[in-house]
Amino acid sequence: DAMVIQNPRYQVTQFGKPVTLSCSQTLNHNVMYWYQQKSSQAPKLLFHYYDKDFNNEADTPDNFQSRRPNTSFCFLDIRSPGLGDAAMYLCATSRDRGAETQYFGPGTRLLVL
């Protein structure tokens, strides 16, 4: 089945230690998104890629970076995680821009010690 896959499902890191979260998709979608979701809150968009074109949200901290080496993979890098960065990180994809349904992966739960 075509899907969005995230690894790892759980990630524990130390305060200030860089961490990378991974997302892959078999849907061959052009757009990939990264969301942050804290407990009992709505998902918050961090950035998205339309093909290789990177689009950062205005309020996304510089501490968060992303890479998309090819159509299938996208990475979220947190350069110096703080305690406030502990959250569920969701990857999503859509076929194209515009009013396209976004399909989400299972998420990676990040814990910062």
Added chain:
Amino acid sequence: EDQVTQSPEALRLQEGESSSLNCSYTVSGLRGLFWYRQDPGKGPEFLFTLYSAGEEKEKERLKATLTKKESFLHITAPKPEDSATYLCAVQAGSSGSARQLTFGSGTQLTVLP
């Protein structure tokens, strides 16, 4: 600024007791309204996309409807396995632009056996 408000925040139903969840929105140029189901510790699972007022979509015990100001998710004869948080999201903006989803805060549904 696009706004999405979901009500109620939490809803407890007895198995078989039908009800509706509400999603009211204020956007400039609605492109699409999306319903997702989210189980604890998992990513949102896509349910429906609605594009224009008067549109209705059904899937098993769920039916989504859309007006110019709000959407309803009707749950008919719910079962305990329908327990989850239901998220509503809207996408607005000009044609062709990759606009983010604006999520509501969700309705946490509990169906008691």
